[in-house]
Amino acid sequence: MNPILDLSEITQKIGRLFIGGIPGPELDADTINLIKNYHLGGIILFSRNVEDPIQLARLCRDIQRVSMENSGIPLFLAIDQEGGRVARLKRPFTQSPGNAAIGENPNSEESALDFAINTAREMSLVGLNMNMAPVLDVAQVNMDSHLMGRSFSQDPLLVTKLGKIVINTLQQGGIMAVAKHFPGLGKSDLDPHRHLPTINATFEEMESVHLPPFQGAIEANVSAIMSSHAVYPALDPDMPATLSRKIMTGLLREKMRFCGLIISDDLEMGAIAKERGLPEGAADAFEAGIDLLLICKNQSLLLDSIELIRDEVLKGDISYERLERSLERIATYKKRFLYPRKRISLKAVREYFGNLRT
Numbered sequence: 001m002n003p004i005l006d007l008s009e010i011t012q013k014i015g016r017l018f019i020g021g022i023p024g025p026e027l028d029a030d031t032i033n034l035i036k037n038y039h040l041g042g043i044i045l046f047s048r049n050v051e052d053p054i055q056l057a058r059l060c061r062d063i064q065r066v067s068m069e070n071s072g073i074p075l076f077l078a079i080d081q082e083g084g085r086v087a088r089l090k091r092p093f094t095q096s097p098g099n100a101a102i103g104e105n106p107n108s109e110e111s112a113l114d115f116a117i118n119t120a121r122e123m124s125l126v127g128l129n130m131n132m133a134p135v136l137d138v139a140q141v142n143m144d145s146h147l148m149g150r151s152f153s154q155d156p157l158l159v160t161k162l163g164k165i166v167i168n169t170l171q172q173g174g175i176m177a178v179a180k181h182f183p184g185l186g187k188s189d190l191d192p193h194r195h196l197p198t199i200n201a202t203f204e205e206m207e208s209v210h211l212p213p214f215q216g217a218i219e220a221n222v223s224a225i226m227s228s229h230a231v232y233p234a235l236d237p238d239m240p241a242t243l244s245r246k247i248m249t250g251l252l253r254e255k256m257r258f259c260g261l262i263i264s265d266d267l268e269m270g271a272i273a274k275e276r277g278l279p280e281g282a283a284d285a286f287e288a289g290i291d292l293l294l295i296c297k298n299q300s301l302l303l304d305s306i307e308l309i310r311d312e313v314l315k316g317d318i319s320y321e322r323l324e325r326s327l328e329r330i331a332t333y334k335k336r337f338l339y340p341r342k343r344i345s346l347k348a349v350r351e352y353f354g355n356l357r358t
Contacts, residue, residue: 007310010310010313010314011038011306011307011310012037012038012039012071013039013323013327014306014309014310014313014323015034015038015039015040015041015306016039016040016041016073016327016330017041017286017291017292017293017309017323017326017327017330018038018040018041018042018292018293018294018295018302018305018306019040019041019042019043019044019076019078019263019292019293019294019295020034020040020042020043020044020295020296020299020302021043021044021045021046021295021296021297021299022043022045022049023048024048024049025048025049025050025051025055025059026059026062027059027062027063027066030299031043031063031299032066034299034302034303035063035066035067035070035071035075036066036070038303038306039067039070039071039073040067040075041075041076041292041330042075042076042077042078042130042292043063043075043076043077043078044078044079044080044132044294044296045059045077045078045079045088045128046079046080046088046296047088047090049088050088050089050090052092052353053092053093053122053125053126053349053352053353054346054349054350054353056089056126056127056128057125057126057127057344057346057349058346060077060126060127060128060344061127061344063075063077064077064127064341064344068341073334074334074338074339074341076129076130076176076292076334076338077127077128077129077130078128078129078130078131078132078178079123079128079130079131079132080131080132080133081119081123081131081132081133082098082099082132082133082134082135082150083095083096083097083098083099083102083115083119083133084096084097084098084099084100084101084149084150085098085148085149085150086098086150089122089123092353092354093122093353094118094119094122096114096115096118096119098149098150099134099135099149099150099151099152099162100139100148100149100150100151100152100153101149102115102152102162103151103152103153103158103159103162108152108158108162109161109162109165112152112162112165112166112169113165113169115166116165116166116168116169116170116173117169117173119131119133119170119173119175120169120170120172120173120174120175121173122352123175124173124174124175124342125348125349125352126344126349127342127344128175129174129175129176129337129338130175130176130178130223130224130337131170131175131176131177131178132178132180132226132263133166133170133177133178133180134152134162134163134166134167134177134179134180135147135150135151135152135180135181136152136159136160136163136179136180136181136182136184136213136214136216136217137150137151137159137180137181137184137185137186137210138151138153138154138155138156138159138184138186138209138210138213139151139152139153139154139186140154140186140187141154142187142189143186143187143188143189144188144189144190144191144197145191146191146193147185147186147188151186156208156209156210156212156213157212159212159213160212160213160215160216161216163179163213163216163217163220164216164217164219164220167179167217167220167221167222168220171221171222171223171337174337174342175337176223176224176333176337177217177222177223177224178222178223178224178225178226178263179213179214179217179222179224179225179226180225180226180228180265181226181227181228181229181230181265182214182225182226182227182228182241182247182252183206183210183211183214183228183232183235183241183247183251183252184199184201184206184209184210184211184213184214184228185197185199185228185230186209186210187199187200187201187210188230192228192229192230192265192269192270192271193269193270193271194269194270194271195270195271195274196229196230196231196240196270196271196272196274196275197229197230197231197271198230198231198232198233199230199231199232199233200233201232201234202234203234203235205234206232206234206235211256214252214256215256218256218257218258218260221260222260223260223261223333223336223337224260224261224262224263224292224333225252225258225260225261225262225263226262226263226264226265227241227242227247227248227262227263227264227265227285227290228240228241228242228265229241229242229265229269229271229272230271232247235247235251239288240271240272240275242264242265242267242272242281242285242288242290243272243276243281243284243285243288244288245287245288245289247288248262248285248288248289248290249288249289252289253289259329260329260333261291261292261329261330261333262289262290262291262292263290263291263292263294264282264285264290264292264293264294265294266294266295266296267281267282267285267293267294267295267305268295268296268297268298268301272285278295278298278301278304278305279301279304279305279307279308279309280308282295282305282308282309283305283308283309283312283318286309286318286322286326287318287322291326291329291330292326292330293305
């Protein structure tokens with residue numbers, strides 16, 4: 001334990017590990033408190049937070065202003081913009097048919113490139129800096145309906161190729177890409193939003209079908225990889241991937257040599273919340289090797305999770321060195337993608353999207 005730090009400093013360091021959600025389209029008092037007093041690492045936005053490009057640009061500007069005034073550190077501002085069924089940015093933002101349609105397009109590479117170019121340009125314009133995409137799950141015959149249309153293909157080579165194009169293009173456009181859901185949800189027949197799936201794939205099948213797209217993402221220098229809330233008996237029979245040190249650290253970090261950020265899927269999803277609960281699930285995920293913990297809605301659970309991890313660090317159950325490793329990775333990617341700070345220009349947003357209400 002570092003004896004020089006006081007309690008508030010430790011709390012704020014742990015706050016940087018979290019990406020939280022906010023209730024509505026404007027910055028509210030509770031979220032301001034999270035940013036000011038807990039130095040939250042980032043915010044993820046959903047359809048409930050987006051009315052139009054001008055409102056969204058103002059919201060991103062306000063969030064970053066509060067963070068810079070209080071900690072001097074900009075926030076990750078994330079959104080799920082996969083295209084197709086999962087697109088939080090509606091018209092007038094450019095709409096994409098989604099991964100399955102891209103994969104089926106005879107000009108799939110050009111289609112993937114167009115999607116990523118438009119997405120990076122428009123996200124950057126309104127002040128977003130992280131896209132929770134691309135999905136690199138390899139489609140299977142009995143795949144659960146929550147993934148329908150979200151996978152590029154049943155062919156792992158095509159998933160890998162298109163995933164690399166999207167990752168490279170997003171990141172060249174200044175947007176961090178997040179490959180998901182590691183180590184592959186394509187064989188899931190349950191929705192982890194509600195239940196804990198078991199992926200009954202052999203180790204050989206994992207290595208030949210489900211892992212190659214993620215290895216490709218690592219080769220493309222993807223900024224972040226998101227964990228899957230599913231049990232993989234061939235990899236770890238006891239823990240879902242998000243809570244598994246064998247999978248998050250042993251497989252992803254050590255065997256596959258991933259040096260970027262590991263992000264949990266939403267810890268409020270039933271697969272974790274019902275099985276393990278929060279805040280314990282957040283602490284377990286961090287101990288497994290996750291750098292950024294995603295709690296998309298309930299800010300009280302987020303605060304409870306910060307406090308539990310802080311208490312475990314203070315007791316020595318989680319080492320201070322473990323905390324510092326994640327903070328160093330977070331700082332590295334903020335420096336790489338969030339600096340120099342880009343000014344959000346409402347004039348530029350208006351000009352790009354047309355004559356919108358102010």
